[in-house]
Amino acid sequence: MSASLFHLQALDFAYPDQPLLLKQLSLTIAPADKILLTGANGSGKSTLLDLLAGMLKPRSGNLLLRGNAPSAQAPEAFRELVFRRQKAADDLFGLVPRHDLEAWRLAWPECFSEDAVQNLGDPLLDMLDTPYSRLSAGELRAFTLLWLPLLQDKFWLLDEPTAGLDASRQQRFVELCASKLDSGYLIVSHSTALPARLFTRVLSLENGALKELG
């Protein structure tokens, strides 16, 4: 098994009929890396996350997840990752949060046992049967993050995870990240709620190129 989780080499990406958004990106991400990815609006941060999760394919260059292209990977390869997009509703399965929970339980029956879920002690658990259409943007976001404590051993790819969250949920998210020891994460964020101590690497995406800031 490859030591690096992701390996990008000379990666170019452009949306159809658009100029290059990402140019000659090279990057290696280890499973334990805790990375903050910053950059101006439209610089391609979310696109980079989509590429890492296999939602998009690079135009040229190499992008490998454990030695294989993510877009060509079988579902098993993604069992090491948790991917959360900017638009919370896009990450929730089914019509109500209980459907999402059941899908997670199907993937990880031992992690999502009834006891483990109840032990989360989150008030959101009382809203498992509320249709997504009746939840606020903040509640949808909170539901996408609700199961993270049960998925501590996965590498998290999170796009603006604190957007729309109230202060107490932001604080809980910070504590969750701080207590994550088994593996790392890559978080795209503009939020000042995430302190520098949560990250071992800070990357900035400018003009299609990555810059390591620290």
Place this chain on the structure above:
Amino acid sequence: MSSQHPLVVILAALWFSSLAIFIPDPIWLAVLLLLCLLFRGSLVGFELKLWVRQIGKFIPLIALVIIFQIIFSDPGISLKGGHYLDLSGAGFRTGVNVSLRLLIVFFSAQVLLRLSYEDFDLAFRALRLPEELCFMVFYVVHLIPAATGQIKHNLRLLHLRGIDLNKLRWKAKLQLYQRISLTVIAGLFSGSDIQATALDLRGFRSSGPRSCLHTRSFGLSDLALTLVLAGVTSLIIITI
């Protein structure tokens, strides 16, 4: 989308799909498919790899149609007679016809899918038809692709959780498919509701003359395409 007026594009797509249903001759159907591909290519580009991929997806269906027709149609010229089974030459011909029809309807529908709401609006305005009708037609045309997109999205969500549907037991698989279909249907209903509200907010039911940001007049290329379609129609009527 192209230099063609959207109304002419819509009419041409309807012309292809209508003729595909009425023409009985496989040679004319093959010619029509070729013309349809040329028409689509001239509008949105000759994406040969995409065409091959799309036709490839139809192959199992085409094979199934032809096999069923050969087995179950009235004999016509018998291909191979047997005690229990009589393979039919007429069935083969019907199977080819049905397959060509499917491809023509598919490719002409693909042209309609490339038209934006604004294109439909321009076309219906040229016919002085109300915008409600334009909205309904546009929504129905995009219904299947929207549903397909939502199904793919939901399957992708399962994929990202590491769930391999092929390895699940039937009960779990059926439950997931039930969830996905309910989500897709609910999404389509709520989507149409939101779209209709958005149109209401734009005041399209208000009285008085309609204003528009973009206008489009008919050009020489529209006339040329109309003449070609009329010419082919006459040729088909004469020869069949």
